[in-house]
Structure formats: C-alpha cells, structure tokens
Amino acid sequence: MAVVSVDDLTIAYGNHTVIDHLSFSINEGDFLVVVGENGVGKTTLVRSMLGFLKPKSGTITIPQSTRLGYVPQFRNIDEEYPLSIRDFVALNTKPRLLPWLTKSERNRVERMIRENNLTKIAERPLGLASGGEKQRAYLAQALLPNPNLLILDESTASLDNEMKYELLDLVTRFQQNGLSVMFITHDWDLAKQYGTRFLYLSPGSYSTGPINELPSPVKGDKK
C-alpha cells in the first residue's frame, strides 16, 4: 500500500519550473533513495510533501494512515546549544496542555534514546555532540511520534564514512520493522547500498524504479 503518491506534480518559483510533471509513489517498507545533482529540486519536492510549498499543478496524496517524520538538512544547533540529547529528543512529544511528560511519554523517549544508541550520551548537551551523534539525536526526535514514513534530507552529507554507515544501518533496522524511508542524497554508493528503489531527478526529466536499475551518475552528479 502506498504511504505517499505523487501524481503529475509541477512546482515552479515564478517562471522557473523546478519539478516538471513528476509521478512516483512510496510503498510500505520501501527505502526510496532520491538522487540528482544540486538544484534539481530534491529539497523542493520534500518541502511540498510537507505542505510548506504549494504545487503549481498535480497532486500529492498522503493517506490519513501515514504519519510523517522528517529529519531536515539544516538545523540551528551551535556549540552553545544548551539542551541535553534526551531533552532535545523529548521536544517532539504531542503538544498537549500538560507541561510535564507522562510516564508513557518518558518511556517512549527512553526507548528512542536506546534504539538510536544514545543511552551513554543522553545527558550530554547536544551542542557538544559529534556530527554523527547529532544526526542520531535528530533521527530519534523524528521517530518519537512513531511515524511510518521517514524523510531524511541529506542526513549523511556532513558525516565521515563510518558515521554514514552507522546512521543508515540504524535507519535500515527501523525500515525492516515496517518504516518506509525516503532518503535524499548525493551519494550514489550509499544509494545503491541501502536503497530498495530510486527516484533520479535530473533537469527536466526523472526516472524511478528498483535500485538495480539506478543509472550511473552523469556529469554534475556527485559520485
């Protein structure tokens, strides 16, 4: 069953068409990698799926049963950022009127901390965490409300190789438990290694299919 269906989507900034008649869907348990060179509209696509951008034409259908989780590419977390990793993860609890966390919410936070290998550093200020630890904290926060579709926007871009694999291994574990994943990346090797399906965006065209049909990068696409 599709957790998201995009049908004949066109998005433009003024006269400049960024996404042109794009159609694809993400099914339950898919690990869809979205690849393509800079400026081809990958983040624009995500922003429109999240409802931040209005398409010029076409539809994005997100069934009511789909709960979206999103790990954005940029976050304003500097060295002085004061919250501990545990408190940062807990920010994404339901916006209820109760100021403190209920027992079940606390348990859920602890579970996310544990499952994202953050137990030992849960009390460390997020501002002082390494790049990989930060990404795992972002992931834990996004997974806290138990989404069934997770969008990762360039989450591995600033990580060294070891941390990239560590993060994506973790995501794969969640995917194997039924989470659908949409992973935006520049990295063809990672895409091939972790994806089950691909969406390749290039200026004016696109292709999609099972991962073994992913075309080789052309000039301008980073390998």
Added chain:
Amino acid sequence: MLTLSFMRHAFVASTFIAIICGIIGVFVVARNLSFLTHTLSEIGFAGGAFAVFAGWPALNGMILFTMLSSVIVGQMSIKESRREAVISAVSALFIGLGILFLSLSSQSASSATSILFGSVVGISLNEVWQLVYLSILVLIILLLMYRRLKFDSFDSIGAQVSGINQTVISVIFLLLLALSVSVAAQIVGSLLIFILLTLPAASAKYFTHGVARMIILAILFSLLGTWLGLFLGYLTDWPVSFFIAVIEVIIYTTALLYSKFIESN
C-alpha cells in the same frame, strides 16, 4: 526590615517578578530575543512617560506601549536578517516619544527617574496585587502553551515540521514578554529590565541542560539578585537596581568561568 510595610511589599513584588523573569527569560535566551527585550524596556519607558502625561498609573502606559510595539516588531522582523535594524528603528522612535511625553508633562524629572530606575520600595499594596494578578495570568498562559513554546524556542525547525503554528506561538510569547517587561520595570526600572529577563536564564544554561531545570535555576538566580539587592539596598541606602545588576552580572560571569572550567576538563 520586614516589619516595614514598604519593604514587605517590595519583597512580595520582587519575588513574583523574579519568578516571571526566570521563566520568560529562558525562552527569551533560547529565541535570541535579548536585544528585543532591551528595546521593549525603552518602549516601556516611553509608555510610562505617556502614562504620566495622561495622568494614568505608569504600569498601564507601559503595558499598552510594550504590547503594541512587541507585536509590531514581531510582524516587521519575521525575517531574522532584518530583525536588528527594525528593532533599532522602533527603539529610536519610542525613546523619542518618551522624551516628548516627559517634556509635555509637568512632573517630568522625578517621574522619569522612577520609570527609568525603578521604585520598588515605593510600591503600594494595590500595586503589589496588580503585579500578582498579572504574574498569575502570565504563568497560566505559559503553562498552557509550555510544550509548544518549548519546542518552537529550542528547535524551531523541528517545531515547524511537526505542524506547530509558529506565528501564534510567537505573537503570544511577545505579548507575554511585553507584559513581563512592564511588570518587572516596577522593580529594576526600564533601564535595567533586560537584566532580569536575560542574565539569570543565560547563566542557567551553563549549569544544566533541561528546560525545566533551567527555569528553576533562572528563577533562583533572579530571586538571589532581587532579594539580596533589596537587602543590600536597605542596609546601604544605595539604589536596589544597582545591587541587582551587579549580583546578576557576577552570577553570569561565574557561569561563564564554570563552563570554561568544565570544557577544559
């Protein structure tokens, strides 16, 4: 000391102000609104001057001016890159207005002094009650929006993604900030108001890493400053605001040194 009714009033008033400033301050610091808070205090001065001119209680004029302007500043400076310039412009306008209203009113000199530097030991029982009511109102609203405000203040990108209405949160918070600035001006005065709204919270974040704990610590730092300030003011007859300012700066400097010490170990 507490047998004197004006000192009792001052202690009750300063306790409520310290609590409100401690809580609001944590969000002021997280949302990078220290400069706006400084500006709101100047706007508070203009509002107070207007109240003197119009024959109102100073607090009412302050509330009116700070609330109006906080929403205007909030709306004009949605783009962060523009925020500082907008705040400077609004601040310049309101200082000018403050001077105008003072020069138009007959009792300028002493009123201006009490608005600018605070007059906590001259606070009446009625004013204490007014302050208590306003503080409780601020606390209730904060409690009701606590989770949303916390998310938006400490991770605005995450909050946007989770569907929190950031404009509503921002406007309500600015109104609460305006109210707190007006209330706190009674004790430290317009000039030094930003001290209680920024320094205790800015210090707290170096000692603890949870929002609730930061709030508790910020309240304790504000209480320490205001209570000790009142006590020292009573002993020496020097201005209370001076002591509060010095104590809060000492706490902040200690917090910075502590964080350097922790980092180097």
